Amino acid sequence: MNAHTGKLTAIRPFTPPAGDPGFGVYVHWPFCAAKCPYCDFNSHVRHQPVDQKRYVAAFAREIAEMARRSPGQRVTSIFLGGGTPSLMEPGTVAAILEAVAANWTVEDGAEITLEANPSSVEAERFRGYRAAGVNRVSLGVQALNDPDLRRLGRLHDVDQALGAIRLAREIFPRLSFDLIYARPDQTVEAWETELSRAMDLAADHLSLYQLTIEEGTAFYALHKAGKLVVPDGDLSADLYEATQRLTAARGLPAYEISNHAVPGAESRHNLTYWRYGLYAGIGPGAHGRLEGADGLRHALSNEKHPETWLKMVEDWDAGIADDEPLGPSEQADEMLLMGLRLVEGLDLKRWRSLTGRDVDPVVEADLKRHGMIERLGRDRIRATPAGMLVLDAVVADLA
Template identity: 50%
Template sequence: MSEAGPEARSTAGPTAGPTAGPAAGAGGRGFGLYLHWPFCLSKCPYCDFNSHVREAVDQARWREALLRELEHWAAAYGAGGNAPPRLTSIFFGGGTPSLMDPETVAAVIERARALWPAPPADPGPGGLEITLEANPTSVEAGRFATLAAAGVNRLSLGVQSLEDEALRFLGRRHSAAEALAAVALARRSFPRFSFDLIYARPGQSLAAWSHELARALDEGPEHLSLYQLTIEENTPFHGAWRRGELAPLEDEAAADLFEATQARLEAVGLPAYEISNHARPGAECRHNLTYWRYDDYLGVGPGAHGRITLAGEKLATRQHRAPEAWLAAVEAEGHATRSRRALTREERLDELLVMGLRTRAGVSRSAFLRETGAEPEALFDGPALGRLLEAGYLRLDAEGMAATEAGRYRLDALLRHLAGAQVPAVA
């Protein structure tokens, strides 16, 4: 997986089916559609996402199931006289969605645009951004032209490294030369593209990372996703770490790499608009901004999560995780939603902070009001909030609340200080 999806976690920085669907949300903000394709050619040793290796995938059967799931949610929008919300972005994540038949990609895009009002397909401001994640292997790169013809207008390329030895360590199936060739092909095939790298690898020096980052910048990207390697449970890397066969980079060294990365990207006009994501102004991934702004998104596909607003409630949805269970549920019941529950206002506040403080812009006052009914000053202990502001970790002004650069370096600790706020009762 290249960029953060609804079930993704950051790897950067130091330290029963629904009866009604999402309304347009407060202020008619619209929603993003996340579609999860769970299949990969192989499982990378660091990956704990919901991805699976299968000898064969019945593409036609999966295509019909995905379309049926979309139909289910679109029908739910009409319950209670709800107006259908505006579709603002589509994101094909995984897994490896570039292994989908382009016919399936085209069918999903066409059906989604038929089911919900949407602007013209255009990755620019105001258009419908349609992103698909891909790997740089020659098999997948050969699909770029047909995927673009299917309607994809933004590619997120899982490069992960520009060093062959590191690619072997990370279990990738491509070489550095293939990665650079795929970047060049993506540039020719799509109006916009991004690629991602994993750094802070075991033994990686600042000099080595600086050289690799310079090679990436030579490609002139508008958007880069840069993730620090973390050891996740239930992965081969975790097993190797427990056996003493893998030693992660020391925290202090990882922090040095993080700070140097922020400074370098800022200097070349690719500031971090989110802890791990850098873009030239206007080239941010608008679908991922949906998550970080805590706007509505609908998650479809095995294990996909969603956050949808209906009648003033924020609903957390989750689909069956196992591919076979998901497929069987859709074919038997018309949908594969495993759970759907209303979040408390305290939960909404916690999620709003976890997502929003990752970004440079932070959390707007309108978002606080939308999710909790209160201004930030009414939500947090005054002296504790004052200490964070005085220490220079938070900024609170007429626009809202944001973590400073120093605060984003210490985001986990900052969030712990803000956790557990009591949301005042609504009169």
């Protein structure tokens, strides 16, 4: 997509210059056909048709406002997430992408991802998304057996998932799909078989998440009542280690704690987050990190309720519920949390320039002694495989 024209161009990989994490635009479509019992994302079910034209107009207004707050940025990635973005009409997606291109410069070859559920996939709709400019799809497959799909509350079966994967591979240059593991009653052997099948189907990227029980979800209530039992810590660790071993052996090594790719096929949009780049958040419940007129990085978060967000944008051009300037300490903590998720680790030179401080040498020495972190040259630090298993604790110690 060329800046300000919206015309399609040949898709070429775009990699920001060394040390530049890029600038992303995240657009949140908050609506789903049903709420999954494990999901704590900002997603909502509406039993009447959503007025997509009204929402497109609001997205365009908020995009213009966020562009006003981030002048001179060049967009390297756009991510349409949710919710279920594949419930949008192709014309809705096209209008959103046109609005981004009308307000920022969009790099040729920018990564443009749309999340899709296999139950809402149609060939005509996929071709419409492709014509609109989408060049990467992320499918929410979640499991490759029907009993677990039903248990996870998914609306598709395995045959639909396989059909969606085949179709996506035909239409889009790049494809990723998600699986959840550490599910109730899952063994290491069963997961290894399922993961091997997934790698046979994969194009160049897989997102593999351990099931977590999040407060406020249906699974949380079942778990608290003892009606849902998930693997214990030891079994979860075994499942994680099997995941790392098998994906590495098949040429899809982890580049982040839950994401695996053929080298060069990593999600550039998510790397912008993890490398602590700036990004605009558009839509109900979206988050952003932009540099303010005060020279500080600002954490922006939008109103979550879709209809309330819609009215706010129509009245004031944005649905921002919170705008918090981040000082050096908050930036240091955020950058640690993001950077240590990556196999490439944390760029300490950039961390020092943003935060004005260095890692505590006593804490670093202690974590090294326990095999939790390691240095890569003078200016990079990363969690070891053992450290990845207890990453929250490692980050807390360093912070």
